[in-house]
Amino acid sequence: MKFTIQRDHLVQSVQDVMKAVSSRTTIPILTGIKIVAHSEGVTLTGSDSDVSIESFIPTEENENVIVEIFQQGSIVLQARFFSEIVKKLPMDIVEMEVANNHSTVIRSGKAEFNLNGLDPEEYPHLPQIEEENAFKIPADLLKAMIRQTVFAVSTSETRPILTGVNWRLENGELICIATDSHRLALRKAVINTGSQSSYNAVIPGKSLSELSKILDDTSDLVEIVITENQVLFKAKHILFFSRLLDGNYPDTSRLIPTDSKTNMTINSREFLQAIDRASLLAKEARNNVVKLSTLADKNIEISSNSPEIGKVSEEIQAAELLGEELKISFSAKYVMDALKALEGTEINVNFTGAMRPFVIRTIEDDSMLQLILPVRTY
Amino acid sequence: MKFTIQRDHLVQSVQDVMKAVSSRTTIPILTGIKIVAHSEGVTLTGSDSDVSIESFIPTEENENVIVEIFQQGSIVLQARFFSEIVKKLPMDIVEMEVANNHSTVIRSGKAEFNLNGLDPEEYPHLPQIEEENAFKIPADLLKAMIRQTVFAVSTSETRPILTGVNWRLENGELICIATDSHRLALRKAVINTGSQSSYNAVIPGKSLSELSKILDDTSDLVEIVITENQVLFKAKHILFFSRLLDGNYPDTSRLIPTDSKTNMTINSREFLQAIDRASLLAKEARNNVVKLSTLADKNIEISSNSPEIGKVSEEIQAAELLGEELKISFSAKYVMDALKALEGTEINVNFTGAMRPFVIRTIEDDSMLQLILPVRTY
Known part of the structure; x- marks a missing residue:
């Protein structure tokens, strides 16, 4: 050579x-x-x-x-x-x-x-993969879909299947779901498959994170081939192979509430920053939990109380606040992760009571959804 | 309040x-x-x-x-x-x-x-310091003097006095010396003392590093007061107190060779980069040791050999190379630290044989000096 x-x-x-x-x-x-x-x-x-x-x-x-x-x-x-x-x-x-x-x-x-x-x-040979049933996604869309879901995979090996992102391709739509059983991130997109193929695979979160770092932010198409135990991503001059996770991904569809009792539309950045501030005192004393309370005149209060250190509270005015009064506690980290993953300046939050999961969506966009389980604090 | x-x-x-x-x-x-x-x-x-x-x-x-x-x-x-x-x-x-x-x-x-x-x-009271015998140094000069010496202090507590930088003020000249007994850095500057005061103090290296981060890169004067066990730096709106180290700093003057047998003038950047490359293979196998050999026509060779991994060699032409032939081994890290601390594009290196310390200086500038002990490799 x-x-x-x-x-x-x-x-x-x-x-x-x-x-x-x-x-x-x-x-x-x-x-x-x-x-x-x-x-x-x-x-x-x-x-x-x-x-x-x-x-x-x-x-x-x-x-x-x-x-x-x-x-x-x-x-x-x-x-x-x-x-x-x-x-x-x-x-x-x-x-x-x-x-x-x-x-x-x-x-x-x-x-x-x-x-x-x-x-x-x-040196071991790379897997041989039949490329007949490939589908294609623009690299920038693929990176967005990874970014908006992969953070929610489980980091614990207790249920290995949850360390991956579930990719389901059905009827020309790709749905990516990740959950660590405390929160769930979902992102879907219409895909030009060219064939009537359908897939249901679980790709390790770590593989997707590495793939995302290698891909350029362009609209160049990435070819994706899913086999029984491997997935291959083909970009310009790059082949990226990952094994798939064994086992059945849990059915998460029934976790997502279809009704809601309190609905809020709010500026995403203001909401995120208030939670960030409230979490400053919550970090160790109370497992990063902050509290949201609805007030009069479309106001909400974000607060946290750590007897040893002190307390913090902040009011924000929502753009819209409808339905029942609510006091709910949640992990500041999970909500902040979700808000960072969503795009857009305004978001909808739909609550179904203090003990039920709540859903965060970008306004007028049902291609992505973030679901979070509240924390009991009494 | x-x-x-x-x-x-x-x-x-x-x-x-x-x-x-x-x-x-x-x-x-x-x-x-x-x-x-x-x-x-x-x-x-x-x-x-x-x-x-x-x-x-x-x-x-x-x-x-x-x-x-x-x-x-x-x-x-x-x-x-x-x-x-x-x-x-x-x-x-x-x-x-x-x-x-x-x-x-x-x-x-x-x-x-x-x-x-x-x-x-x-809250404890800060030390009361008499400010009568202050001397002044521009902040940017003070930062340079710290930067060019502090990296050479010892990180081991075996001889605590060597974890500090020795500051000596005599006859209107401030001399800063740091050594970890394998290398020595010296920087001096003429200081406007206003009085005939003389000091000999050892300031913890950690204190000087922190001070350096706080000071702005301006020519504003910093007032310095040294007492028996404290030093106070007064900059605009900032007071910085540090305790001094107890004990006598070793006399380092006789360590610095006055004669030399091989003298080299070389581009500092080329020399640094060749050593950096040679050290890539030396990092673990041989304690980061590289070898310098003089060749004909003002050329030198920088090399390193790690039987497990491989070997590397590179020739550089010196601007000047006088005196005896030489083969010498040294810590790549120590020489790279020294070269980074020196200013100027060309440097002088004076060797006194393969077993004696060698001295690196910026050309036509005797205000700073870096001394390094070679490593025996036979």
């Missing part, structure tokens, strides 16, 4: 595939990045066996030469050292050459590194 | 005095910030008993009203909560009022906090 490559492209690709490399793997070769030089360019692969990322650097792009291949071949290099090295190379062009015994020379300007490589034949 | 104050000024002052507040103190009242409202304005104090910081906010500045005092008085509020609260208050104006039992109301817009305060009478 011998090629020269533009450093910037190499740095970017290494950074992308590094997102799949774990230093805590039990399979030694997976601490490395696999590098393959072939006639079309250079392909890098990183994997922790749950997630695998492949990044392709073409020989030419927009008539600029990016890679020059002198000899095809492959090698696996320690990811930690290789990624640090490419970042700090002195010149714009990098030369890489595999000599005897997988020993690999990395040259740039007058700097020359000799890294002990590993046998590329030992 | 009752006053209104501009939030920005309060936030800045709280941030400054917070640098002295430790959450791990054994004296409960020192987890608080003392607030005193008096006829000239508001004074905040934070202290961990080693360092005390007093910040003064005047009632008026440049004809703008900053503070309005309605009732003089004082209170101590939990620093952690108070600092978070002031940062997140909604409006530009903050009202503070102490009610019964040290309970303190903080109001801004419609947000109202009630914090349980502590008795200000219990």
Whole structure:
């Protein structure tokens, strides 16, 4: 293997595939990045066996030469050292050459590194995925759908299935749901599937978070293929594989209340900041719980009381406040997470009493929904 | 106590005095910030008993009203909560009022906090310091002198005196020296003392680092008063007290070689980056040690070899290279720290053999010096 490559492209690709490399793997070769030089360019692969990322650097792009291949071949290099090295190379062009015994020379300007490589034949093969039933989503929409749901997955392994986001594709609509059993985030979008396929899969939240970091904020289409135990995301020059979680995702549809007793329309930012302030004293004393009380004249009060430290209260005027009087306590963190995930300046909050879950939605947009269980405080 | 104050000024002052507040103190009242409202304005104090910081906010500045005092008085509020609260208050104006039992109301817009305060009478008094023998240094010079020495203090408590920077004022010259016994940093400057006073004090490195963060990068003069066991820095609206370290600082003058056998003049940035690259493979395998070898034609080679991982070497051309041939090994971190501390694009390195300390200086500037002990590698 011998090629020269533009450093910037190499740095970017290494950074992308590094997102799949774990230093805590039990399979030694997976601490490395696999590098393959072939006639079309250079392909890098990183994997922790749950997630695998492949990044392709073409020989030419927009008539600029990016890679020059002198000899095809492959090698696996320690990811930690290789990624640090490419970042700090002195010149714009990098030369890489595999000599005897997988020993690999990395040259740039007058700097020359000799890294002990590993046998590329030992690197596991990526899953083979039939790409027949792919559907496509613009990258920016995909990132939004991830951002608006993934924060609500469970971080506890008590019910492993809840550490993933449930993706259901039915009748040309993709519905993403995440819940940790204290709150639930739902986002849906109409998808151009091209076929009548339907899926029901649970993708690990961690995989989606990493995918989201790699994707650019463009409207370029990302191709998605879901198989029985794998999902593949294909973006420009990037293949992102993740295993799926085993098991059935709970039916969450009956959790979402259809009626409501108190309805509020309020400025999202004012609501968020008042809760943020009230939570300052609540953080440790009371498990981050704040209280909302309806007052007269469309006013609400956000308050918190920690006998050791002090108390805080703040009034905000809602744009609209209809229905029954209400005093309800909730986790400031959960409501703040939900408000940050929603877009728009005004939001609707629908309560069904102090002991029932309440729902937060952006006004005139039913494609997303945040549901939160209140906290009993008596 | 009752006053209104501009939030920005309060936030800045709280941030400054917070640098002295430790959450791990054994004296409960020192987890608080003392607030005193008096006829000239508001004074905040934070202290961990080693360092005390007093910040003064005047009632008026440049004809703008900053503070309005309605009732003089004082209170101590939990620093952690108070600092978070002031940062997140909604409006530009903050009202503070102490009610019964040290309970303190903080109001801004419609947000109202009630914090349980502590008795200000219990807050320790700051040291009384005679200000007769003060000397003055511009703030930016003081920050540079701290930056160029403090990184070299010892982090080990084996010899506590080495965790401080030795400040010696003699014949109108201030000399600052720090060493951890593997390297030494020295910076001197001519000071306008006004008197024939001389001092020899050791200031904790931690205190100087905190002081440096508080000072602005201006040429405003900072007044410095050194007593037997305290040092006081007086900047605009800020008093910064630190205890001094007990004991005699070792005589370091005989450590600095007066002759040399190999002399090199080299571009500081190129030298630093080559060492940085060579250290990438050296980090764990060999305790961050890299090797410098002189070559022909004013070239030097920086290299490192970690049998498990690989090796790296790089040639750089020096601007000047005179004297004996040399192979020397040193800690990459120590030399990089030293190079970052020095100013100027070209530096002189004077070696006295592979086993003797070597000295790095900025060209044509003897006000600063970095000395480093080599590492034996055979």
